[in-house]
Amino acid sequence: xxxxxxxxxxxxxxxxxxxxxxxxxxxxxxxxxxxxxxxxxxxxxxxxxxxxxxxxxxxxxxxxxxxxxxxxxxxxxxxxxxxxxxxxxxxxxxxxxxxxxxxxxxxxxxxxxxxxxxxxxxxxxxxxxxxxxxxxxxxxxxxxxxxxxxxxxxxxxxxxxxxxxxxxxxxxxxxxxxxxxxxxxxxxxxxxxxxxxxxxxxxxxxxxxxxxxxxxxxxxxxxxxxxxxxxxxxxxxxxxxxxxxxxxxxxxxxxxxxxxxxxxxxxxxxxxxxx
Numbered sequence: 001x002x003x004x005x006x007x008x009x010x011x012x013x014x015x016x017x018x019x020x021x022x023x024x025x026x027x028x029x030x031x032x033x034x035x036x037x038x039x040x041x042x043x044x045x046x047x048x049x050x051x052x053x054x055x056x057x058x059x060x061x062x063x064x065x066x067x068x069x070x071x072x073x074x075x076x077x078x079x080x081x082x083x084x085x086x087x088x089x090x091x092x093x094x095x096x097x098x099x100x101x102x103x104x105x106x107x108x109x110x111x112x113x114x115x116x117x118x119x120x121x122x123x124x125x126x127x128x129x130x131x132x133x134x135x136x137x138x139x140x141x142x143x144x145x146x147x148x149x150x151x152x153x154x155x156x157x158x159x160x161x162x163x164x165x166x167x168x169x170x171x172x173x174x175x176x177x178x179x180x181x182x183x184x185x186x187x188x189x190x191x192x193x194x195x196x197x198x199x200x201x202x203x204x205x206x207x208x209x210x211x212x213x214x215x216x217x218x219x220x221x222x223x224x225x226x227x228x229x230x231x232x233x234x235x236x237x238x239x240x241x242x243x244x245x246x247x248x249x250x251x252x253x254x255x256x257x258x259x260x261x262x263x264x265x266x267x268x269x270x271x272x273x274x275x
């Protein structure tokens with residue numbers, strides 16, 4: 001009998017003992033990052049936030065989405081879930097930002113290195129297909145309960161799309177454009193920042209959209225480890241058999257997901273039309 005789980009558990013215990021200082025530093029850094037987002041969102045009056053998101057929806061996705069944004073967010077406020085929604089939004093934005101900071105460079109690396117692409121491809125497959133609940137176990141062991149392990153698990157779960165689509169977008173840049181840039185004396189960094197990334201931006205923005213959606217789904221699951229937000233409301237409805245409360249929390253999650261999805265899809269669509 002091959003007991004793989006025993007070896008994984010031994011490895012995690014070894015990391016907990018020898019890298020405790022590192023995990024404490026990461027816990028402090030990510031925690032401060034999340035708290036910063038929450039302070040900003042909690043400090044803004046609800047009507048200003050609704051107006052800002054409605055304007056963004058109007059500019060990127062059209063009048064219909066803007067109207068839905070206003071009505072949907074007013075419904076969330078009326079149900080009394082505004083604070084939980086802003087907490088969920090802070091977790092999603094924190095997770096997405098950190099996933100992009102790691103994922104975009106990895107995508108650039110895979111686009112420029114076939115060896116890196118071969119190595120990272122099965123790793124990304126594992127990250128995408130592993131059941132989301134499994135990520136909560138090492139997250140709790142490394143960081144305890146709260147928002148930080150929830151964000152940590154969310155980053156792992158939501159990062160593969162942006163890595164894949166960043167690499168895909170850069171690989172799809174026409175070779176004649178790349179060769180022309182090189183013939184005019186563009187350096188490697190100039191080629192990347194002035195040619196490849198701008199042309200690949202619509203595909204990268206699609207990856208950002210997918211990362212946001214996966215972050216939102218994982219943040220709800222992360223309520224099981226006290227990450228808070230709308231997921232906690234849904235979880236409370238399940239554990240206490242309060243069907244109405246669970247549906248209300250689910251409706252709030254759906255509204256937030258639609259708003260974020262339409263805005264980010266609109267950003268990618270507008271960029272494609274300009275190109």
